[in-house]
Amino acid sequence: MLTVSMKVNEQAVSGEVEDRTLLVEFLRENLRLTGTHVGCDTSQCGACVVHVDGASVKSCTMLAVQADGCDVTTIEGLTNGAELHPMQQAFKDNHGLQCGFCTPGMVMSAIDIVNRNGSGVDEATVRKELEGNICRCTGYHNIVKAVQAGAKNMGG
Template sequence: MVTVSMTVNGRQVSKEVEDRRLLVDFLREDLGLTGTHVGCDTSQCGACVVHLDGKAVKSCTMLAAQADGASVKTIEGLADGAELHPLQAAFKEHHGLQCGFCTPGMIMSGADIIARHGSDLDEATVRLELEGNICRCTGYHNIVKAILAAAGEMGGGMKQAAE
C-alpha cells in the first residue's frame, strides 16, 4: 500500500491505496469522480483524459502513486461553479455528444488543444490533435465544430469553421 496525496479539482486529497492502483481507478472509485471513464485497456480511446499539472494525460496509463504531489483536474472540475466552461457550452450548443461516454475525455482534450494552439487552431489541426480520443457516435463532425467554436469564444480565434 502507498499513501498518495494530490490536489484534485482544487481540493487536497490523501488516501492509502494499492501500489498498482491506476490514477483513473483512484479518481473513480476512491474519490467517486465517475465522470472520467475507461473505454479501452490499451491507452488509445481517451475516455480517461484528465489534466495533470495542466497537461492532458490518459489517467488509465499512470499509477495513482505517480500523480503523488501533482494537481489533477477532471471533467467535474472544469466548470466555474454553475457556469459551464466555454467548451462544455459549445459541446451542448453544437451537439458534440450523443451517448456521452467519450465526452469528458473529449472535452478535457479539447481544452488542452485550445490551451496549446490558441489562435493557430483550424479544422485540420483539431482533427490531428484528436488522434488520442475515439468517439463512436458523432463521426467527430460536431466535436470538431464545438472545439473550433469554443476556441473562438475563448479568444483563440477561429480560422475556419467545420462546415
C-alpha cells in the first residue's frame, strides 16, 4: 500500500491506496466524493473528468498515486454548496441534461473549455472540444447551448 497526499477541492487529504488504485476510485471510495462518475472506464466517455493542477483529465485513466502532491478539483468543489456555479446554472437553465449521469464530467470539461477559449467561445469549438464527453440522452444540442451560456456567465 502507498500513502498519497493531495489537495482535493481546496482541502488537504491523504489516504492509503494500492499501487493500481485509480484517481477516480480514490475520489469516490476513499473520499466519498461520488459526483465524479465512472461510465466507460476506458477513457472514452468523460463522465470521470476532473481538473488536476487546473487541466481536465479523465480520472479513470490516471493512478491515484500519480496525483500525489497535485491540486484536484471535482464537481463538488465548484461551489460552496449554497449556490450553483455559473456553468451548472447554465446547464439547468438550458435543459442541458436529462438523466444527469454525464453531467459532472460535462460541466468540468465545459469549464476547462471556457478557461482555454474564453467566454465568447463559438459553437463549433464547443462541439469539437466536447468530443471526449458522451451523452446518451440529449443529442448534445442543449449541452452546447448551456456551455455557451455558461461561458458568458463565467465571463462576468
